[in-house]
Amino acid sequence: MTDSSALDSFLAKWQAQWPEWAVAEVFLPPPQRQRARAWLALRGELTEAAWGGDDPTPGAAKLGWWEEELAGWSRGARRHPLGLALQKLPLDWPLLAAGIPALRASRSPEGDREQSLRGLAPFARAQAVLSAQLFETMPPASTQPMAEALLAEWVLHLPGRGVPAAGTDVPSLLALPRLREAPRAERIHAGLVRARLARAASGPLSAPVALLASWRAARG
Structure with a gap:
């Protein structure tokens, strides 16, 4: 398998998990679309390793590799094939690597929502900084909204894995402000996560629902 076909395989893997993106990415400028897919696929690899499956051991080992x-x-x-699309970009990759232990620890957060958000803060900060670099926007003044968006995404991985920490139930998360001070690709992805949560759906949204959620998120 060539590097290019291996990259396509990982992008297709992520697209299979988020088929709504085929609708959502129409709200991104065409030059950003391939970059956004690669970035979100990388994030998907990391969050799936952190939160997926019943046994945390394989995911923890994978995060160490990452x-x-x-x-x-x-x-x-x-x-990794995703590096073909991302590695040469002038991003702070060590900062993202440094945030991975916090992501690993977030698999089973304890306490209330504020404690969970503090635990996610190092990875949320890294994600906010790198996505701002990637899409050439200003970093947000606060990374709290990014941590809240990550917490919502964590809840999507919960079925069969127990009860959320206090304050991370779906109604409480949906009552939080939307992600606004972030690149459009991040806002759209967070909007799709919220739409899935609102419909108690861990799987894909219908095209009309995805289109409306993406449009609202893209507007900011």
Whole structure:
């Protein structure tokens, strides 16, 4: 398998999990679309390793591998096919690697929502900084909304894995402000997550629902 076909395979894997993106990305400028798919596919690899499955051991090992991989990207090294689309971009890859332990620990948050958000803060900050660099926008003044968006995404992985921490039930999360001070790709993805939560759907939304959710998120 060539590097290009391996990259296409990982992008297709993420697209299969988020088929709504085929509708949602019409609200992105065409030059940003491939970059957004690669970035969201990378994030999907990390969050699936952190939160997916009944046994945390394989995911923890995978996250350890990703820490090394992302640190290598800053030195020009690359093993994962997603690096073909992302590694050469001038992003703070060590910062994202440094946020992975917090993501790993967020698999089973304890306490209330504020404690859960504090736990996610290092990864949320890294995500906010790198996405601003990637899409050439100003970093947000606060990364709290990004952490809230991540917490909502965590809840989508919950079926069969227990009860959310206090304050992370779906009604409480939907009452939080929408993600606004972030690149459009991040806002749209967060909008799709909220739409799935609102419909108690861990799977894809219908095209009309996805289109409306994406339009609202793209407007800011």
